[in-house]
Amino acid sequence: MKFSVIVDALPHLLGAAVTTIWISLLGVMLGQVIGVLVCVARQSGRRALDVAGGVYVSFFRGVPLLIQLLLIYYMLPLIGIDVPPLVAAIGALSLASGAYVSEIYRGSLNAVPHGQSEAALALGFSAPTIWKRILLPQAFRISVPALVNELILLLKASSLISVVGVAELTRTSQTISASNFRPLEIYLAAGVIYLAINSALALFGALVERRLAQG
């Protein structure tokens, strides 16, 4: 073990870690939007929307992220769409997380008592207003622990996008260790950085949960 190797590589690794973080955050945010839309579609009571949502969820939950990523990366150019690696990576991450998030929201919505929307209905609220003002805010609170968990999983899963050549933390570690022949030190450092990021996320999640619990 030579720690000087780590010290030398650290600026590169930290820079790559920033890439990992913003790709993951972007993936999770787009995943949120997709997740909410899919969840609402599946609860809308329209059969076609429900089926479409169900197919989406089962595909993106059932196929490994790595395969999804490679499919997006290699298949889209076949139909004339040239995707830069970064776009393919973010696309795959958000589509996958959207599938999980929609299921998280579905579970949380079921946990909101029926009387909550009934009270709004009795006051003359429209259905979209009930979703926006009553159901989704409550479902969101219930789902915070699961969403933080999802964010952590996604951040780790983002190491897979190294295969399409995006210079995030894992890819950068590979590159550095291939040139200095010190894989143990480099991967150890990468592991510690992942751990640090996720610990911070978990802490942030606990903080948000406590804030919401006061309401």
Next chain:
Amino acid sequence: MAITESPAAAVKTPAPAAEPTPMVTIRGVSKAYGPNVVLRDIDLTVNKSEVVCLIGPSGSGKSTLLRCINFLEVYDRGEIRIEGQLVGYSDTTPRRRLSNAELRGLRRNVGMVFQQFNLWPHMTALENVAEALVQVRGMDKGAAADRARQMLARVGLADKADSYPSRLSGGQQQRVAIARVIAMEPHLMLFDEPTSALDPELVGEVLQVMRDLAADGMTMVVVTHEMGFAANVADRVAFLDRGRIAAFGPPREVFHESPDPRLTQFLQTYHERNSF
């Protein structure tokens, strides 16, 4: 005095004002869940400014009937009219069931208070009351907040405006729920066992608010197990049993002069449970 299901007889009871105006008319309403009949041919008229209490054993259909009045529950046959307007269906032959969107106009004039309060936990008491004013009445936020504050004061909770429901007692939560409804200036209020989820010592404060509303001339239909409230505040009481109105009239008659054996038995059970 004879107990009757006929609404015509109900009109004969001495009216406080000159000519009673019907607020709710229920005619031949029936409802079944598959083979299980929960409402059988119900006739009932509630006049303007009148308080009608629905009493009866659990499973008698009283809550179902109440929920049919604002169409949270669908009735199969018969008709319910509020201020002449048919509830839940188009006024055509054959009639067509209305969507929730089409029911909004009716529901904004009919307030409902629930057994479980159903306050929104992510909003303060003030926000709970102001929300419908903004979302349904289209008031701007400032005006809605002012009005919400007035309504909270009316139910004695001016100092709890910024509290979340989880910080309020059951009685306070139910009073906020009542404030939320009266802020909308409903023509009619429905109460579905409003005190059944409360600790005994908190029942009084909610009943007092309801008494005040009745005294102000609010038209109220109240499903309740509070016989004292029914006896003292109701203009008329309907005893439901197995989906039928088995007794109907002024409280004195229903409580003391009804020959119906099921009602006698029901009141007997009530007295035994409340005596010690």
